[in-house]
Amino acid sequence: MMRDRHTPTDPVVQRVIERAEIEGIELVRFLYADHGGVIRGKATSRSRLGERIGTGIGHTVAMMAMNMLDQLQEVEQMGPVGEVRITPDPSTFVPLPYAPGGAAMLSDLRTQDGSPWAACPRTFLKDAIAELAGEGYTAVAAFEPEFTLGRRLPDPAGGPDRLAPLDDSLCYAGTGFDTAHDYTVRLIRALERQGLQVEHYYPELGAGQQELSVRHAPALRAADNQVLYRETVRGVALRMAMWASLAPKPIADQAGNGCHLHLSLWDGTRNLFDGESDLRSHFVGGLIAHLPALTALTCGSVNSFRRLAPRMWSSAYAVWGPDNREAAVRVCSALGEGGENLELKPSDSSANPYLSLGAVLHAGLDGIRRRLDPGEAVTIDPDTNPAAYQRLPASLDEALDALEADEVLMEALGPLRRTAYLAVKRSEATAFKGKDAAYETFNHLRVF
Structure with missing residues (x-):
């Protein structure tokens, strides 16, 4: 018996179909994030949209054993036999302003009977949210990404392509604002058309480096937003004959791109992390206890650890502190709406946001x-x-x-998910061993 399947008669589905017709959408992408941190998906035509929202699109189980270099790993239950469905969440439907005629929905990976697949990353976060709800809490989160804007150029010596940054402006300098202005305005408009509310923007420390943050949201929406953000940053750049990379270190000798994770727990309308409390302290205790293991999920690539070093303002030690930007967990002071929140600094955009945020919630809940x-x-x-x-x-x-070695996180991930994730990530670590910085940075900047 099919479960959790949407039908064409659902009001939400009807609105999606009507919007696609009115807005001239021809292709709708069903997007998910894989164990390599790559955003992948398939698309349906408008004529089949209503049907495909209900049935999803068939997909080989093997894709969740694919690493970021498109090298398939041997994982039991993820071989040539077996199929899942990329099943979209119609409430996440958005047009893609940088791709006229295109739209997207964030998706779950489900079995043929409609139940969640044991390797679905979005389900992992949903389960963590449900665990929190069982204790009486809801999580509000925001990813805070940095990226490098420039142009992808061939290496004159015949090596891998390199990223030539858009400018060499100073941190927060007016020339940086001016150089990237046209791109930034297009990016903001594209994000806000997709429902992401832009909070701050400024040129950051590295050459061509940008930071643009979006407003916090309930945990699942925050992870969905991060997928849309990553796609939009790169999509807008491509259509302006540029290249944008959210890789942790796309240029080896420049400042790295973090994606700090901001988080607070709420009880109804009350931020439980605003001000010192036992609850906040125990949540931080959970993060500190699990931080070494968490980095495998929040800093999900070989390139991540080129950035994650002492005195890089990226955090390299398992410590916490108020407004300490070299602490792995920073208690952010706040004025006005929202109140204080926690910022996890060892976090970047090569991570799968559903696995990353879900693991953070499990770690904090263990601390509580x-x-x-x-x-x-x-x-x-x-x-x-x-x-x-x-x-x-x-x-x-x-x-x-x-x-x-972390029993809590391994148990939370479950047998299939943890086996596949470890296989994929071990293979990536092996693939980059003995390779030079040019090879590493190229393969990360082209993917992330």
Whole structure:
């Protein structure tokens, strides 16, 4: 018996079909994020949209064993036999302003009978949200991405393509605003047409580096927003004959691109992280306890660890502190609406946002349940006294070792998901061993 299937008579589905007709949509992309952190999907024509919302689009189970280099890994139950359905959530329908005639929906991966597939990343986050709800909490989150804007150029020496940044402006400098202005205005308009409310924008430290943040949202919507953000940043650039990369280090000698994760727990209309409390302290305690393992999911690529180093303002130690930008967990002071929130700094856009945010929620919830103590707040750069603090993993392999040893996160991931994720990520770590920086940065900037 099919479960959780939408039908053409559902009011939400009807509105989607009507919008597609009125807005001249010809192709609707059903998007998901895979274990390599890559945004993938298939598209349906408008003429089949109503049917496909109900049935989804067939998809080989093997795709969730594909790494970021499109190398298929041997994972039991993810071979040539077997199919899942890419099943869209019609409430997420958005037109794609950078792709006229196109639209998108965020999707779950479901089995043939309509039930959630054990390797579906979006379901993993939904399950974490349900765990929180069982304790009486809801999570509000926002991803805060940075990206590098420029042009993809061939290497004169015949090596891999490189990213030539748009400018060499200084951090927050007016020349940076002016150089990227036309692109930024188009990007803002495209994001807001998709329902993402832009909060702040400025040229960042690195050459061609931009930071544009969107407003917080309930946890599932926040992860959906991150998928749309990544697609839009690159889509707008491509249609302006440019290239945008959200990779952690697309240019080896420039500042890296983080994607800090902001988070708070709420009880109805009350932010439970606004002000010191046992709840906030225990949640931070959970994050600190699980941070080495979390980095395997929040910093999901080999390239991530080129950025995640001491004195890079990316956080390299498992510490927390108020407004400490070298702490892995920063308590952000706030004025006005919303109140204080937590910022997880070891986080970037090569991560699958559903796995990343879901794992963070599981870690924090474990801290609440076990009343974990986060230790003393750190109000200095921890690298000034490195022996006093736990260093986060320095490579993807180290992070994966920590993940495998973390019983709470491994249990939360479940047998199929954790087996596939570890296989995919181990293969990526192996694929880049012995390769130079040009090979690594190229393969990350072309994917992320």
